[in-house]
Amino acid sequence: MKKIKILFAIIVLAVFLVNCTNKSDEYIDPRGTDYAGPESCIQCHQVQYESATHSAHFKATSPANKENILGHFTNGHNTFVYDKNTKLVIEERNDSLYQVIYKNGKEVEAYAFDVIFGIKHAQTSGYWKNHYVYELPISYYKSIDNWATSPTYSATTADFTRKINKECFACHSSNISSRFITTKSTENYTFMGMEVEDFLSKSTLLYGIDCERCHGPAKKHVQAHLKFPDIKKAQYIVAFSHLNRQQRIDACALCHSGNNKSRLKSRYQYKPGESLMDYFTENPRSRDTLNMDVHGNQLGLLSQSKCFQKSVTMDCMTCHNPHQDKPQNHITYSKICMSCHLDAKHSPTTQKTISTTLSADNCVECHMPKQDSRAIRFQESNSSKIISYSLRTHKIGTYTAVKK
Ligand code: HEC
Ligand code: HEC
Ligand code: HEC
Ligand code: HEC
Ligand code: HEC
Ligand code: HEC
Ligand code: HEC
Structure with a gap:
């Protein structure tokens, strides 16, 4: 009887110790108990995990x-x-x-x-x-x-x-x-x-910028799928495929529509599916200025282009998949242009430039040229020269001077 009692005590102690060590190993996310952290996604989304952790966002x-x-x-x-x-x-x-x-x-x-x-x-x-x-x-x-x-x-x-x-x-x-x-x-x-x-x-x-910054808190999603591994339909997570165009755009525009708007709430609170109108005092793409800086405001520029205005589907994901393995090159981007512009007709002069200086599959070089930022400039050591920071404009259009 005594032996059994001791054995029982040992088992209780062992269970207690195991629980303790488990507890201290448990991931605690500073955002709160709704969040599971990116490591928890690996076991079921290896591919997305690999791509995301190598991305510029991460x-x-x-x-x-x-x-x-x-x-x-x-x-x-x-x-x-x-x-x-x-x-x-x-x-x-x-x-x-x-x-x-x-x-x-x-x-x-x-x-x-x-x-x-x-x-x-x-x-x-x-x-x-x-x-x-x-x-x-x-x-x-x-x-x-x-x-x-x-x-x-x-x-x-x-x-x-x-x-x-x-x-x-x-x-x-x-x-x-x-x-x-x-x-x-x-x-x-x-x-x-x-x-x-x-x-x-x-x-x-x-x-x-981790998984849950873009996808929203996913603790419940993780727990549900761990508990019911046979469920193949995603539970407790926002599906981008179910969002409308404005919602898909807002999920990126949270950070890609400039920073001169007054905020009503912190950007950290935003979850996919919400409207940015609840976060900013003005529509993130209402500023239709000709002088919009090429740095930081891809949505502002894109929304000034006919492609965006006249198409009913175009959003950031038309050209950017946040889960792409490697960045796209100009050929892959041009294929996307051609998916809508199969019949793009160029004047004979343009055609001549295309055939002599640029390949036809480089739509981006001419229609989304690099432009200098006015917000970001810098100087090298021992030099008075001010160097510009240049990025591709998202205002797709026709340009005469193309900076290489
Ligand atoms: C125990 C397995 C499991 C874990 C862990 C898990 N998921 Fe999922 N997730 C699934 C399943 C199953 C689906 C539905 C099938 C699919 O799209 O792969 C899914 C789908 C998704 C989708 C797509 C939703 C849609 O319908 O478009 C997103 C986004 C997602 N998970 C995010 C996450 C994130 C972020 C984490 C980590 C915090 C995570 N998942 C952890 C099982 C899991
Ligand atoms: C920069 C934002 C961003 C980050 C960071 C991000 N995702 Fe995604 N993810 C997206 C978007 C946008 C889609 C939908 C793509 C579409 O519909 O074209 C998506 C789609 C998915 C899907 C659906 C299947 C697929 O590949 O389309 C899963 C699963 C997923 N993400 C999991 C993850 C996991 C896990 C992480 C972290 C390791 C992560 N995502 C990080 C934006 C992000
Ligand atoms: C939380 C803020 C935030 C959100 C949300 C966000 N981004 Fe970004 N994005 C950034 C920052 C910051 C960078 C600069 C990363 C760097 O190079 O350091 C960046 C870089 C990029 C780049 C250039 C780097 C690359 O991978 O080629 C692309 C393209 C991009 N984002 C697209 C998107 C798209 C599409 C979405 C919506 C699904 C999105 N972003 C959502 C903040 C964000
Ligand atoms: C409104 C969102 C936002 C704010 C606020 C912001 N950034 Fe950025 N930042 C971005 C985005 C988006 C990019 C990448 C795209 C671009 O340059 O247009 C970027 C690019 C950068 C880059 C260059 C990264 C690269 O390689 O492309 C640096 C460095 C940087 N930011 C630092 C800062 C610092 C420091 C601050 C604060 C003084 C700041 N950012 C504030 C969104 C933001
Ligand atoms: C989702 C479809 C779609 C995609 C993708 C697309 N465009 Fe467009 N684009 C349009 C539509 C629609 C128009 C407006 C045509 C009209 O007004 O008749 C347009 C107009 C244009 C114009 C004329 C602009 C002007 O101001 O007159 C140019 C140039 C152009 N696109 C180039 C491109 C390039 C280069 C790409 C790739 C980087 C691209 N487009 C991607 C749909 C698209
Ligand atoms: C019609 C195609 C297209 C659409 C739509 C599009 N982009 Fe881009 N984006 C590009 C191209 C092309 C580049 C240049 C990539 C390069 O040169 O490596 C680029 C580059 C970027 C960069 C990096 C800046 C740089 O010059 O490296 C960011 C950030 C970005 N895009 C964000 C966005 C966001 C946010 C949206 C939606 C508001 C969006 N893009 C919509 C084609 C597109
Ligand atoms: C050498 C630079 C250059 C390249 C490369 C180039 N374009 Fe153009 N594109 C122009 C110029 C300049 C115009 C305006 C004059 C003209 O129509 O030739 C134009 C006009 C256009 C228009 C408007 C024509 C219209 O009907 O209104 C579209 C659409 C277009 N280009 C799409 C594309 C696509 C798609 C690609 C890639 C397959 C591409 N362009 C490659 C310089 C270029």
């Missing part, structure tokens, strides 16, 4: 380590000269990376790379200090394969005081929580009549 922000940073750290490629006495050197020290200021050869201050923003064309970084992230003055640009001033930063003085605010994170990450506090500092702004500042909470940062 890397829209990332922890600063050598693997994620694009720029160079080797001598001769890591120095920015501000003036004859001052230079900034990008250095690796014990697995961490720094932007270090030297005056007359002596180190003055060193700032760590903590958070990286961007992957496709450019990368800027920030360092954490007292619940805020501040932008580092030097960024990396793929077009020149080099470091240069962060957008609109001075090429003669290093500024380490500019905050990367929550808005940046709201388009580039899956979560960061902030706390409003009343403050008397000079960097505050007004919220409902109070002077406030928002503290960012480092531990709640979820880098990159």
Whole structure:
């Protein structure tokens, strides 16, 4: 009898211990208990998981380590000269990376790379200090394969005081929580009549744009399918295929329609299927300005083109599948153009240009040419030249001057 009691006690203890370890292993998502986290999707969506985790969206922000940073750290490629006495050197020290200021050869201050923003064309970084992230003055640009001033930063003085605010994170990450506090500092702004500042909470940062940022909270979906593996029809998840055109557009326009609108709610709260009209005080594509910047507002530009206005189906997914393995090239994009423009007729002059300088399957080069951003410009070390950041315009149309 005693033996049985001991055995029973051991079993109870064992079960308790197993439960405990399970508990501590359990994934806790900072967004709340409705979220399951991207790792939980692998077991059933291996293909989508692979594609998404290699995408620019997943890397829209990332922890600063050598693997994620694009720029160079080797001598001769890591120095920015501000003036004859001052230079900034990008250095690796014990697995961490720094932007270090030297005056007359002596180190003055060193700032760590903590958070990286961007992957496709450019990368800027920030360092954490007292619940805020501040932008580092030097960024990396793929077009020149080099470091240069962060957008609109001075090429003669290093500024380490500019905050990367929550808005940046709201388009580039899956979560960061902030706390409003009343403050008397000079960097505050007004919220409902109070002077406030928002503290960012480092531990709640979820880098990159993950599955549930685009698909909405999926904990219930995961639990349902784990419990009933025979159910083949998706449960408790928004199906993009069931959304109407405006809803599909809104799911992308949340972050791809510029940032000069007043917000009613945080972008983090948005879930697919909702209307952006509940988030912004104006229609995200109502600004019909000729001067819309080529950076950050793909919807604004696209909605000015006849393709978008005259077609009843065109949305972002017509040309971009967020689950594509590799980025499309101009031939695949051109096939999409031709799916609607089989009978595109060009004048003899145009036809001549096409046959001599460009292949016919490069519709994009002429009709969505690269244009310079006015919002993003930068300068290289020891150079007074202002370099433009150029992206393809989404205002599909006919252009005379085509920048290559
Ligand atoms: C236990 C298996 C399982 C897990 C785990 C799982 N899903 Fe699913 N999911 C399914 C099944 C089954 C379907 C329906 C068939 C299909 O589309 O593959 C589905 C469909 C989907 C769809 C398509 C919906 C539609 O109808 O267009 C999305 C989006 C989706 N899941 C997202 C997720 C995300 C995000 C996660 C992780 C947070 C996840 N799933 C985890 C089983 C799972
Ligand atoms: C939460 C904000 C957010 C949402 C929602 C979002 N994007 Fe993005 N997207 C970004 C950011 C930020 C980048 C820049 C990533 C980088 O290069 O660092 C980006 C980059 C891209 C790129 C260029 C990179 C590439 O993969 O070639 C495309 C295309 C794109 N997004 C399309 C879409 C489409 C289509 C949707 C809707 C299904 C969408 N995005 C939804 C924020 C978002
Ligand atoms: C940038 C937004 C974005 C991200 C991030 C994203 N998806 Fe999707 N996903 C979409 C869109 C949009 C569709 C629908 C495509 C369409 O209808 O053309 C889709 C479709 C799906 C489908 C339906 C089957 C298919 O391939 O069309 C599944 C399953 C899915 N996603 C799972 C995931 C999982 C799992 C992750 C994370 C590992 C993820 N998605 C990350 C936007 C996203
Ligand atoms: C309204 C959403 C939004 C906000 C706010 C936003 N971004 Fe972006 N950002 C994007 C999108 C979308 C792209 C990619 C497409 C483009 O450049 O048009 C991008 C591109 C970038 C890139 C270049 C990435 C690449 O390789 O294409 C960097 C770096 C970047 N953003 C940093 C920031 C910083 C820092 C802030 C805050 C000061 C910020 N962003 C605020 C949406 C946003
Ligand atoms: C979903 C169908 C669709 C797709 C895809 C599409 N277009 Fe169009 N496009 C249209 C329609 C509809 C019109 C308007 C035709 C009219 O007014 O008669 C148009 C108009 C145009 C025009 C004339 C523009 C003007 O201002 O007069 C050009 C040029 C053009 N498209 C090029 C392209 C290119 C290049 C692509 C690929 C990058 C493309 N289109 C993709 C449907 C589409
Ligand atoms: C008719 C086809 C088409 C449609 C529709 C379309 N795009 Fe694009 N998009 C392109 C092409 C072509 C590129 C250039 C890709 C390249 O050069 O690698 C591009 C590039 C981008 C980029 C990266 C910027 C760059 O220059 O690398 C982003 C971000 C993007 N698209 C977002 C969107 C969003 C958001 C929508 C919906 C509002 C959308 N696109 C609709 C064809 C399209
Ligand atoms: C060398 C540059 C160039 C290339 C490449 C090119 N186009 Fe054009 N396209 C033009 C110019 C210039 C015009 C206006 C003058 C004309 O009609 O020739 C035009 C006109 C158009 C129009 C409007 C014609 C109309 O009927 O109103 C469409 C549609 C169009 N192109 C589609 C395409 C498609 C689809 C491709 C790819 C298969 C393509 N273009 C490749 C330069 C180009």
